[in-house]
Amino acid sequence: MSSLSDAITRGLPDASLGSVSPLHGLRRGSVRTIDLVAQSVAAVAPAGGLLILTGGLITRTGSFAFATLLLTAAAVILVALATSIFARRISAAGGIYTFVTKGIGPTAGIVTGVALLLGYGGVSIDTLRSAVHRLDAAFGGTERWAAGGLVPTLLTVGIGAAITAVIALGPKMSTRVMLVVEAVAVTALVALSITVFAASGWNLSGILPDIDAAPSLPSFAEGIGFALICFVGFESGAALGPESRRPLASVPRALVWTVAAVAAVYLFGMMAQLSAVADGGSARLLTDADLAASPWLDPLIHAVVAASWIACTLAFTNALVRLVFTMAREGVLPRALGRTSIRYATPHVAAVVVGASLIVGTLLLAGAGRTSLYRDVVHLAASMAFIIAYLAVCAAATPYLVRIEEFSLREAWPALLGTLVLAGVAVTETLAEAGDDPTALAVLVAIIAVTTVAHLLRVRSGSGLARRVGAYDTPVASDAISFPGAPPTRS
Amino acid sequence: MSGPSGAGGVALALAVLEEVARGGPTLSANRIAQLLGMPRASAYRLINSLTSEEYLLRHPSLDGFVLGVRVVELAHLIAPRRADPVPDLIAGLRRRTGEAVHFVRYTGGRVLVVDEDPDLPLLSIDRTRRQLGATAVGRLLIAEYPPLEATTDPGAAKAVAVSAHAAGISIEERRRIAVDVSRLGYANCIEPGPDARVCIAVPVRSPEGDLAAAVALTVPGVDLAAAVRHLGAVTAAVEELAHASYSMGSATA
Numbered sequence: 001m002s003s004l005s006d007a008i009t010r011g012l013p014d015a016s017l018g019s020v021s022p023l024h025g026l027r028r029g030s031v032r033t034i035d036l037v038a039q040s041v042a043a044v045a046p047a048g049g050l051l052i053l054t055g056g057l058i059t060r061t062g063s064f065a066f067a068t069l070l071l072t073a074a075a076v077i078l079v080a081l082a083t084s085i086f087a088r089r090i091s092a093a094g095g096i097y098t099f100v101t102k103g104i105g106p107t108a109g110i111v112t113g114v115a116l117l118l119g120y121g122g123v124s125i126d127t128l129r130s131a132v133h134r135l136d137a138a139f140g141g142t143e144r145w146a147a148g149g150l151v152p153t154l155l156t157v158g159i160g161a162a163i164t165a166v167i168a169l170g171p172k173m174s175t176r177v178m179l180v181v182e183a184v185a186v187t188a189l190v191a192l193s194i195t196v197f198a199a200s201g202w203n204l205s206g207i208l209p210d211i212d213a214a215p216s217l218p219s220f221a222e223g224i225g226f227a228l229i230c231f232v233g234f235e236s237g238a239a240l241g242p243e244s245r246r247p248l249a250s251v252p253r254a255l256v257w258t259v260a261a262v263a264a265v266y267l268f269g270m271m272a273q274l275s276a277v278a279d280g281g282s283a284r285l286l287t288d289a290d291l292a293a294s295p296w297l298d299p300l301i302h303a304v305v306a307a308s309w310i311a312c313t314l315a316f317t318n319a320l321v322r323l324v325f326t327m328a329r330e331g332v333l334p335r336a337l338g339r340t341s342i343r344y345a346t347p348h349v350a351a352v353v354v355g356a357s358l359i360v361g362t363l364l365l366a367g368a369g370r371t372s373l374y375r376d377v378v379h380l381a382a383s384m385a386f387i388i389a390y391l392a393v394c395a396a397a398t399p400y401l402v403r404i405e406e407f408s409l410r411e412a413w414p415a416l417l418g419t420l421v422l423a424g425v426a427v428t429e430t431l432a433e434a435g436d437d438p439t440a441l442a443v444l445v446a447i448i449a450v451t452t453v454a455h456l457l458r459v460r461s462g463s464g465l466a467r468r469v470g471a472y473d474t475p476v477a478s479d480a481i482s483f484p485g486a487p488p489t490r491s
Numbered sequence: 492m493s494g495p496s497g498a499g500g501v502a503l504a505l506a507v508l509e510e511v512a513r514g515g516p517t518l519s520a521n522r523i524a525q526l527l528g529m530p531r532a533s534a535y536r537l538i539n540s541l542t543s544e545e546y547l548l549r550h551p552s553l554d555g556f557v558l559g560v561r562v563v564e565l566a567h568l569i570a571p572r573r574a575d576p577v578p579d580l581i582a583g584l585r586r587r588t589g590e591a592v593h594f595v596r597y598t599g600g601r602v603l604v605v606d607e608d609p610d611l612p613l614l615s616i617d618r619t620r621r622q623l624g625a626t627a628v629g630r631l632l633i634a635e636y637p638p639l640e641a642t643t644d645p646g647a648a649k650a651v652a653v654s655a656h657a658a659g660i661s662i663e664e665r666r667r668i669a670v671d672v673s674r675l676g677y678a679n680c681i682e683p684g685p686d687a688r689v690c691i692a693v694p695v696r697s698p699e700g701d702l703a704a705a706v707a708l709t710v711p712g713v714d715l716a717a718a719v720r721h722l723g724a725v726t727a728a729v730e731e732l733a734h735a736s737y738s739m740g741s742a743t744a
Contacts, residue, residue, distance in 0.1 A: 004509045248545075406535050475559070
């Protein structure tokens, strides 16, 4: 018999593999590709992105707004392809943190990990605050939030607790809720875009850049940085990899689909808005005149956007919980955070701790008011952290492929090109931020630097942490059959 | 990616699984590509396709791969639905001759051992597959692809040339083997040493005349005549086998 048929006939478990995965306790195969897409799409929150994108880009880059979006979409697709290099090979709840650790080691890994903790945390807090603000507005509140009234506080606590419960009860439930919310929000906005596009006569003149009025390089980079924020979170689907079916096939697919679909929605929505601008209208999807004409429209839009922000908070918190869970399993964070619920197979302890932090963080943000260092740091984390993480994952992909002896230019080129593009964006964004808000930048850099040094001291102390970092869902003995030359096992 | 398509893709995928089954978890993707003589980029794509479908799993600490339990499902999926005539015919031949009988198939210039005689097993499966000059089964394969001659299956011819070269068989020797086999209509081999045995291998050919499989009969000792006296019985079994396999519309290979 051939070695293959011999192995099949014997059908013994492979004793060279461990009996449990480092991420044991999560339920493998419980979510589908559609859930991964839902997680990623909800984190990106394209409805919210679409509402701010055109205006924000025109302010920064003028007639180059469409070109900037196109370039950013291309850059994010490069990041998605670079992330896929890892996702095709490793199924990790830690997502990009684990990928970077596997690719270029624990130093870059922890920088990315801390950046993502701050980024996921920052976005969760900021979107929950926005959701509460929108809900308040939808039911007639005006600026009550600024005063930190009772209703917003109760809404924050209530939504935060609900999000925690949904995450603790299981990923499938959370992703299905998010999918419905995002589907409604995006469909509504695409329908609105089509109406605006048609009303303004499908005018495409606005998408062509006026070469004579080119923005300065820093403004252009700032524009790319701004547009990039509208894509962040697409990578979070990877965090559900260990719980999905055939993650090495489904995660890369989900990441690339999400980015492509979101890019398509953004580009279409922007064309519609630019058509309206060329037609002499406003760069907003809805003008004050529209709102005055249909008084029911305003609360409805607030409610849809609030739902979209809640789904976004849920998605980012979900990814954050799995990142914290991974770090706890490695021993980077306290071990207790790595426990899983036997009944629901979810990292419920991490969910409760992260949920409580989310509520406290959001209430602090509300209490801190419009001009506080805390608010600036949260906002900066929500953008800068992702630029760091995306740059790191692009930079880590090629060394990883070389190390496992699977480098081919055909697979690695997006990562190589992505590294160059993201490095450019990172430098210009840092310079812009250093001129704009040096204190927040210094705080962010200090948090990352101090944590990284502390982590490296622990890794080097010989506590075994060096072996455990980069934990992912490894195959176990019962997943594999041993090869005929393997020492016989009798158990 | 959509995965391998067409017979070539499936054959390659199975060849990758076979290499992993043979080489164990230290075989890197790069090494598998070398062993199969495939371009690296295509090999990586194929291997990633197999890992994403969980037929192969990446070993967490070693550089290579292990077979996923899904290959067992796959084996059940592609197992012949009809009763396979081969086992009965081979068992009958073993009974009639009272000697050890092996059955092998040839795919892509490689030897696939299908039914090894339990009473007198092959000296080594690996040797049967790689040391083509040292066994009757291997010599049939060498004779099928004489050096520098036109062939309908250049891929198989290349695989044979590479294996023969690796086993240190000269072009001259390959020609001699081809002449011998074509003169006799079968291949023979004498294995001296402490485990001495003689062997004859009779080819099973497809209706197009391609070498598809072989029935080999092995007798302990160094007297070739002891094996050749069963030639009639083996040839009859081969004819019956070819008839049973091909008149049913398809080979089970």
